[in-house]
Every structure is written in structure tokens, then in C-alpha cells.
Amino acid sequence: MKPLPALRRGTLAAAMLALCACASTPPQAQAPATADGGWEPLRAALLRQDWAGAQPGLAAALRNDLRNGYLQFLYALTYDGMAREGNRAQLDMAEVGYDNALQFTPMNFWAQMMTGFLELERGRYDEAQDRFAAAALDQPARWEAFYGLGVASYYRGDWAMLRLASQRARQLAPEQGDALRLAAYAGAVEGDAGARGLMQAALREDGGEQAGLGQRRIEQLLAQNTVGETQMDAPAAAAPATPPADPRQMLVDVTIILSSVVDGRNRGVNLFDGLRLQYGYNNQYSRANSSSEINGVVGTARESARAITSQISIPQLNYNLNLFNDSRQYYGVIARPSLTAFLGRESDFFAGRTVNVAVSGINLGELRPIDVGVRLRLAPEAISRSEVRFRVEAARSFLSRENVGNFNQSLTMFRQSVQATSELAFGQTLILSALSESVNDNTSSQVPLAGDIPGLDLLLKNSSAIRREESLLILVTPSLPATLQLPGDPLRRQRNVEELMRLWSRMVDPGSDVGAIVRRLERLRVFGKPKRGDLPYRPGGSQALLREAIEENLALARQ
Structure with a gap:
């Protein structure tokens, strides 16, 4: 049996759902969601983030069109939404649904993005980097994809990709605070003093403790990482040990x-179904002879009887008078x-x-x-x-x-x-x-x-x-x-990340010297480990992003 193309996941678990049901109708043959009154109630429930209310309509739609990757995405989004509202057990269901969406629509930008966010929250930064790289390959003009790529690269220590992603995100969205924050951390790990100004710009609208924490973190990274020849000339870390040649x-x-x-x-009852007539006929005849002797005189007596009965009867009738039942x-x-x-x-x-x-x-x-x-x-x-x-x-x-x-x-x-x-x-x-x-x-x-x-x-x-x-x-x-499994190595990148880096100068930013940046930063030694709260996993405008994802996938699902 040959595997389906793709989905290079270690822990997939694929497809979700109450979502599976009849794929016997051809794709798009029926308007999905007709079981719940059409598309508009479904759209309204999704946009007001009534995730539980949207699930029955999506499940009915998927029973009509199981291979519709856009419906699979929306169904997964409901579980993702419930997980973000506090029910973290639904994250597994969301992951399964997004993987199903990618299986039926391999270049679904929104499924790649949402899966990348989930991988960040789970600490699987290699997988998150690969997902965001695939999203950037699909839509290289979206700054959110490069933001996610930069965040994943920061947490896994891939400084070259962090620099490239932060530069591109800032080019596409120069006024976005999240893009400025990402650029500040990218500069700080390289010892670039300009990171202070970038962080100040990113936190201009934030006040108090949050702004102070961000500035202190940048100062800490700058103090630990000063640009110098010793950093650049340091030998690269030894390649991690490989597993046995033949795992068992x-x-x-x-x-x-x-x-x-x-x-x-x-519906209804047929009274004649239970109506029965019983006819009975009985013919009985009996004859008895007897003899007796009194004072030497013998006497005999004969008796006979015949009984003929005939009967027609209707047995007791039992009906269920529940005439309407669903x-x-x-x-x-x-x-x-x-x-x-x-x-x-x-x-x-x-x-x-x-x-x-x-x-x-x-x-x-x-x-x-x-x-x-x-x-x-x-x-x-x-x-x-x-x-x-x-x-x-x-x-x-x-x-x-x-x-x-x-x-x-x-x-x-x-x-x-x-x-x-x-x-x-x-x-x-x-x-x-x-x-x-x-x-x-x-x-x-x-x-x-x-x-x-x-x-x-x-x-x-x-x-x-x-x-x-x-x-x-x-x-x-x-x-x-x-x-x-192999230990994590920042220089061992997954397929989509390698493909994005190879096509960077031609497809993403034609004016950049990717080769020089990569050669310089792959030798960079950074002191101090990234902390979980340094960069938010999801960009600040995630609500607008969510609305856009819902509208686009609904429109594509209806085609």
C-alpha cells in the first residue's frame, strides 16, 4: 500500500470528525449546510465565534462532501476556537482537522498558518517552522506568514532564517508592532544596538510593565551577544549523534x-393490519352402553350425545396510536x-x-x-x-x-x-x-x-x-x-524551509543577498536561550485574521 502524498507529520492523526459520513455523492453535488438551513446561519455562527453552534451544520455539510478541504478547515477551526476559550483538550481535534484540510487541499494557506500556531503552542518549533514556510511559499505577500516563520526560527535557534523572516515581515508591514518586535529580537541576538529603537517603536502603544519587560529583555540579549570576530569565527556546533543504523x-x-x-x-396506522377473524368448528359425538342385574334380571341402557359448535370471533386488538413519530x-x-x-x-x-x-x-x-x-x-x-x-x-x-x-x-x-x-x-x-x-x-x-x-x-x-x-x-x-529521534539542530531544516530559502532571492525578496546572510549567521553563536514570553505566538490582529480565514474558506467551499 502506498502512502498518500504528503503530510510529513510525526504525530498526525488525521481526520476528524463527526465529520466523516457519506462521500457517496459527488463533491459539491449538494450545498453542504442545507441540513441546517443554508449557508447564512452557518456563516453567522462562525463569525460570532459560536463554535459549538456551527459544528452541526459543518458536520452535515461534510457528510455530503467529505473531500472538501475548505469545510474540513472550518470544522477544525471550531475545535481550535473552543481550545482557545479554555478547553485545551480540543487542540488534538483541531490538529486532526487541519491535517485533513491539507490532505484534500495541500496548499491551503490558512490551514498551514493555523497548524503553525498550534505547533508553536505545543513547543514543536521544527514543525511550526515548516508550516509557516509552506504558507510563505503559497502567499509570499502575507506578512503574517513571515512573522510566524520568524517566531518559530527564533525559538529553535535558526538565526539565519530569523533574520530573513524578520526583514521580510517588516518590509511588508512596516507599521505593525508585531513585525517591529520580531525585528528587534532578530537584531538583539546579533548584538545590533538598533534593536533598542525597534523595540521602542513596537511598544509605543503599550505601557507600564509590559513595555518595561520588553526593553529589559532586549538589553539582556544585547549584553550577552556583542558583535565580534570571535562570534563569527567560532566553529559550528558538532553534528548531533545519529541513531543506530538499524532501529529496532x-x-x-x-x-x-x-x-x-x-x-x-x-406516519399513520393501518387499522386493517391488526384486524383478524377466527373461525372455529367443533363436532363431538359420544355414546355409552351400560348393563345391570337386579334379582337375577339383567337390564341394559344406552346413552348417546352429539355436540356441534361453530364460532367466529375477533381477537383483542392492540394498536400504537402514535401517528406521527420522528x-x-x-x-x-x-x-x-x-x-x-x-x-x-x-x-x-x-x-x-x-x-x-x-x-x-x-x-x-x-x-x-x-x-x-x-x-x-x-x-x-x-x-x-x-x-x-x-x-x-x-x-x-x-x-x-x-x-x-x-x-x-x-x-x-x-x-x-x-x-x-x-x-x-x-x-x-x-x-x-x-x-x-x-x-x-x-x-x-x-x-x-x-x-x-x-x-x-x-x-x-x-x-x-x-x-x-x-x-x-x-x-x-x-x-x-x-x-x-535525532536531537534538534537549527541547521537541519525541513523540506519547506529549505525550499523557501532556495527560492528566496527569486520569489520573496529579489534584492537580498541570501547567501551572504546565511553564511554569516550560521556561524553566529548566541548566548542565552529564548524565553517563552519573548514573542507572542499569534500576531496581534488575530481576530481580523480569523474573520478573513472564515470568509475565504466559506467562499471556496461553496464553489
């Missing part, structure tokens, strides 16, 4: 996304188990409940355990420094309310399972299996002609419809365990 352990992240919706509709059942699961395995050995993971079910026998019964939950089995077959071949089994089961047959005691369990052997590089994500199913079951019973008369049809016609939509998506992402 691996880690795999599996994402199981299930969405199940069952809608039921019942029902809806929804079940959604997003499970993200992770498991480490050793080469040639199988690892097993289970999370859930064990139900003990009584099974009767001829003479006695027994209790049989049934596992209900998430199970993951992993068996690596070959591991190299860059890729792995492994056998994986992922399953999810749950108890259903449906009963089969007329058993007094029974359990119905819904189960999805997939087994496959895959070969892919570390950090790549593979769709292991996908299922989209839509079932419509309609039944009706009526008295001919009379069942079509309005009003009377409620008593002479019964119609029921059941619509079931099931969708399942299972994704896997292998990676090396943290103990075997």
Missing part, C-alpha cells in the same frame, strides 16, 4: 474516526491510540470495557467475556532509519441498542476492524481504510384508494422510513520513539 523500535499513531447517523420517520440516533467516535512495538514482536493495545455474557449449556452455563472498545495490534516486519514495513490491526466496537430476534437477553455489538500491511516513511500518514455507506429503508402499508384520502389515511395507511449513514476512516502515522 517504532511508534505508530492510529486515528479511528466513526460517524453513524440513523433517522427514522413513521427519531434520530447519532454515534460518533474519534479514537487516537498510540503504540510502540519491537521488530519481529507483536504489541497489543486495548482500551474499553469487558462485558461478561451468560451462555447457557446443557447442564450448566458459563460467563463469556466480550471486549468492547478500541483495540490496536502492531507487528513491525522491517525498520530502517527512514521507513518501516509493518502489519497493523485496528478495531473499534460498541454496544448497540438494536435487538435481534425475540431473545429476552441478548447483546448487539457494532464492530469495525481493518488489518493491513503497509510500508511508508516515518512521519507520513496513510489512509488505512475508509468506508462511506448510505442506506434508505422505506416501507408502507395501506388500504387501496381509501388510504390515499387525506385525514382518513392516518387510520388506513402506515408508512415508515429509516435512513442510515455510516462512515469510517482509519489513518496510521509511524514514527521513531522519542528516545531514538
Whole structure:
């Protein structure tokens, strides 16, 4: 099985959602969001940041068009918004959704940006730098992309990219306080006294303690880093140690996304369905002979009787007079188990409940355990420094309310399972299996002609419809365990960052001498480590940025 292009993530976990459901209709075939009344209510909910209120409409839209990357982005944005309001557990869901958006629309600028912000908040600066570099390649005129790139470069110690990104952000937005602040820190780590003026300009509208902290931090960096030959001529740090040539352990992240919706509709009752006539006929004949002797005289007697009965009866009738009934059942699961395995050995993971079910026998019964939950089995077959071949089994089961047959005691369990052997590089994500199913079951019973008369049809016609939509998506992402991963090296840049640097003079800033800047700053030794509060992860105008992202992705989703 070949991996899908792309998404070079170590911990993906891909696609989200209650979002999965029927992809059986062609993309864009139906206007998504029609289940909740159209686009305008959805747009209004998103713009007023009613994230929970926007989710049902987006989920309904995605059931019609699962491969719409712009809808995937908006769905992820709702989880991101809830996380920023305090529910930090939703960050995983947001990350999954943004990765789904990038899978279906690889050059989605907003998905790259939002994922970069998430990576910054999680301290994964390598990944954040790669995301912002991809965003800058897509839209090189957006200063926000270069701001994010500069922030990620600052925290991971990539001084050359920090200088380039800060210069470009300041060129594109010379009046933006965040761009000026970034340029100030870029100058301070190089020992440039001009950083003081840049920080003063950035904090001109800020007062009190915040301004004082920023100025003191710049002074601290300037005192630690003075431009001099010893800094420039210092040898570069030794290359970090590489892992063993043949790693024998691996880690795999599996994402199981299930969405199940069952809608039921019942109208009317057909009284004749329960009407039964019973006819019975019984013919009984009996004959008895008897004899007796009294004083030597024998006497005999005969008796005979015949009973014929015939009966026509109507048994007791029971009707359900709930003439109008709608029902809806929804079940959604997003499970993200992770498991480490050793080469040639199988690892097993289970999370859930064990139900003990009584099974009767001829003479006695027994209790049989049934596992209900998430199970993951992993068996690596070959591991190299860059890729792995492994056998994986992922399953999810749950108890259903449906009963089969007329058993007094029974359990119905819904189960999805997939087994496959895959070969892919570390950090790549593979769709292991996908299922989209839509079932419509309609039944009706009526008295001919009379069942079509309005009003009377409620008593002479019964119609029921059941619509079931099931969708399942299972994704896997292998990676090396943290103990075997390479230590961070600022000079070991990811693919998008290298591509951006290679195209800088032609695509981003034709007048800059990128080669000289990189050669000079890659030898620079900076004393003192960046502190978490030095640069904000998100630019100050993030609300306007959020509104722009919503409007643009809604417009593209409707096309």
C-alpha cells in the first residue's frame, strides 16, 4: 500500500470528525449546510465565534462532501476556537482537522498558518517552522506568514532564517508592532544596538510593565551577544549523534474516526393490519352402553350425545396510536491510540470495557467475556532509519441498542476492524481504510384508494422510513520513539524551509543577498536561550485574521 502524498507529520492523526459520513455523492453535488438551513446561519455562527453552534451544520455539510478541504478547515477551526476559550483538550481535534484540510487541499494557506500556531503552542518549533514556510511559499505577500516563520526560527535557534523572516515581515508591514518586535529580537541576538529603537517603536502603544519587560529583555540579549570576530569565527556546533543504523523500535499513531447517523420517520396506522377473524368448528359425538342385574334380571341402557359448535370471533386488538413519530440516533467516535512495538514482536493495545455474557449449556452455563472498545495490534516486519514495513490491526466496537430476534437477553455489538500491511516513511500518514455507506429503508402499508384520502389515511395507511449513514476512516502515522529521534539542530531544516530559502532571492525578496546572510549567521553563536514570553505566538490582529480565514474558506467551499 502506498502512502498518500504528503503530510510529513510525526504525530498526525488525521481526520476528524463527526465529520466523516457519506462521500457517496459527488463533491459539491449538494450545498453542504442545507441540513441546517443554508449557508447564512452557518456563516453567522462562525463569525460570532459560536463554535459549538456551527459544528452541526459543518458536520452535515461534510457528510455530503467529505473531500472538501475548505469545510474540513472550518470544522477544525471550531475545535481550535473552543481550545482557545479554555478547553485545551480540543487542540488534538483541531490538529486532526487541519491535517485533513491539507490532505484534500495541500496548499491551503490558512490551514498551514493555523497548524503553525498550534505547533508553536505545543513547543514543536521544527514543525511550526515548516508550516509557516509552506504558507510563505503559497502567499509570499502575507506578512503574517513571515512573522510566524520568524517566531518559530527564533525559538529553535535558526538565526539565519530569523533574520530573513524578520526583514521580510517588516518590509511588508512596516507599521505593525508585531513585525517591529520580531525585528528587534532578530537584531538583539546579533548584538545590533538598533534593536533598542525597534523595540521602542513596537511598544509605543503599550505601557507600564509590559513595555518595561520588553526593553529589559532586549538589553539582556544585547549584553550577552556583542558583535565580534570571535562570534563569527567560532566553529559550528558538532553534528548531533545519529541513531543506530538499524532501529529496532517504532511508534505508530492510529486515528479511528466513526460517524453513524440513523433517522427514522413513521406516519399513520393501518387499522386493517391488526384486524383478524377466527373461525372455529367443533363436532363431538359420544355414546355409552351400560348393563345391570337386579334379582337375577339383567337390564341394559344406552346413552348417546352429539355436540356441534361453530364460532367466529375477533381477537383483542392492540394498536400504537402514535401517528406521527420522528427519531434520530447519532454515534460518533474519534479514537487516537498510540503504540510502540519491537521488530519481529507483536504489541497489543486495548482500551474499553469487558462485558461478561451468560451462555447457557446443557447442564450448566458459563460467563463469556466480550471486549468492547478500541483495540490496536502492531507487528513491525522491517525498520530502517527512514521507513518501516509493518502489519497493523485496528478495531473499534460498541454496544448497540438494536435487538435481534425475540431473545429476552441478548447483546448487539457494532464492530469495525481493518488489518493491513503497509510500508511508508516515518512521519507520513496513510489512509488505512475508509468506508462511506448510505442506506434508505422505506416501507408502507395501506388500504387501496381509501388510504390515499387525506385525514382518513392516518387510520388506513402506515408508512415508515429509516435512513442510515455510516462512515469510517482509519489513518496510521509511524514514527521513531522519542528516545531514538535525532536531537534538534537549527541547521537541519525541513523540506519547506529549505525550499523557501532556495527560492528566496527569486520569489520573496529579489534584492537580498541570501547567501551572504546565511553564511554569516550560521556561524553566529548566541548566548542565552529564548524565553517563552519573548514573542507572542499569534500576531496581534488575530481576530481580523480569523474573520478573513472564515470568509475565504466559506467562499471556496461553496464553489
